[in-house]
Amino acid sequence: MAEDTLLTDDFLRQLINVGEVDILVGLPTHNNANTIEPVIRAIQAGILKCFPRERAVIVNADGGSQDGTPELVISASIDDVWSVSKVYALRTLHSISTRYARSPEPGTALRTILAAADLLRAKACVVVSPDSTTIEPDWLQRLARPVYNDNFDLVSPIYRRQEFEGVLMRNLLYPMTRAIYGYRVREPYASEFAISGRLATDFLTKETWNDEWGRIGAEICLTITAITGKYRVCQSFLGTKAQPYRSASDLVAAMRRTVGALFSSLDSNFPLWSTIAGSQPVPTLGAQSEAAQSEVMLEPVRVNRKRLREMFATGVAQLEPVFRSILSASTLSELQRIATLEVSEFNYPADVWAKTVFEFAASYHKSVISRDHIVQALVPLYRGRTLTFLLENRDGSGENIERSVESLCGEFERLKPYLVEVWADRK
């Protein structure tokens, strides 16, 4: 079994001391000392408030923190939470920690948490991001309750976002996952989610872990496994998503672990997705409306639109030899035309964007060049699409943004036969 080699002896001893549990809360960390304490307090308060009778454990999988994050997790006292919430747990709430590697590997962290859930026979496993400073105790209930009480296998989050955050999610991951697999899961790559014990056990046995893309993008692979395995999937409205630190290098890494993993999943699931047309909604709990997630403006976002256009145009010009082996001649010439447009008239239309993404996916399947290079080559084009998204929704409300995303999803679904065509035909 995978756990034999994955879990250290020390961690196994800790797990044996804990014994069987009902709910396991996983916390993958790496140098999160600045944000971990409020997150831990919210988790503890959530367990005390919503699951006082259940056996629960907090499992920290740490990727070699140098700032004492694991120590903070273990030492976080529950006394403070008791005094504030005036609620007392009827069971001992354990907090244990393990270092799975010297450097962070998100896939291994998730695998460690799932292996622990499997060993402890947890009925529900909730994973929480250590960066979620906006977390509230209720999040735990909203994530775990559908699994624990209503027999759902995967609870995916819905957030209230700043209107221009989550651009990759809104412009690529959600529309493409929806068009390919036929389910409207808003956050296919989630940093907070809950899964059932049986899905955790099944996912642990998948070959995904042997694949590089599966390891770095395990979260999106988990969503796809739940959808393709006909598990019961639902969404739960959590609240405002914390705005993480942004940098250019983060974008390339984010593309690798999301788009790379999504493209990679298409290979083995072709017989399934090639026959799906359209999409169906998944049960959504707690959200007032889908548009609610785009309603708030946490702070004004400053974006240098001119520079975004420049980066797109430079990318199209400089990467032309790379694009020639990935894109069709018509799509490439359309991109070259768009690259000549000024910011005021800039428009990367939804249908061209959908075609671009599908041609990238087909080229990825055919490995026309290194797969990692294909994913990296999409970055400048994504910047162009980001600019169009910003310009289209400059003065738009949450509902307008929602309509824009819905329209893009429609284009992805409409053009799906084109993907099937290029998938088979591309040399």
Place this chain on the structure above:
Amino acid sequence: MREIIITELTQALQELARGFAHYLPRLIVMLIVAFLGWVVAYLLKVLVRSILRLTKFSKLLENAGATQLLNQAALPSSTELLSQVVFWVAWVGFILLGVSVLGIVGLREYISRFFLFLPRLLVALIILFVGLLVASFFSRAALLAAVNANFRSSRLLSVLIRIIISIFALSMVLEVLGVAEETMLIAFGTAFGAVMLGLAIAFGIGGKDLAREFLEKKFATEKKEEKDDELSPL
């Protein structure tokens, strides 16, 4: 006079016939060896092609960017190319073996030299192929990284990396072939050192102040712009 000419011609023809009769069996043996060689080479080609297809060798090279390189050079697929190389090397080897049966004294030395040279030629070809692959892969990796980091001279950087790796591979090939080893080594070392020294002087001494000003401006502005530009993708 006429009789003398006829006698000489008859003798010459008889000698030619004797020579031909002497060489005819050897010629037949040579042709048989060449034919057998063709059959063996063909079987080897089929065997190599099957093994490469079974081991998905072309998929491996596709990931490394070899297929694109071969397409650009208008060459057949990697599997076809390798099986063709095996075919021709085996057949030429058999032909030369056949030629050696003819017993032409001068040729034997050249044939034995050729067989001694063959392994080195193969190694050189492999080094050249791998070198070009590596150059192609790393130049594209550099191009993508530079474009995504908004580096202005991305193409130049990519071409420079391709040239440096290609020159390095070529110098190794020439060394393996034994062609002007020392000259190549010195030329490569000198050229590479000169480029690095030139860059060091240009940035370190010649344009010290300018470089400092440029770098300060560049990175200060980029950091500020980067913060403004990047929206959280997830």
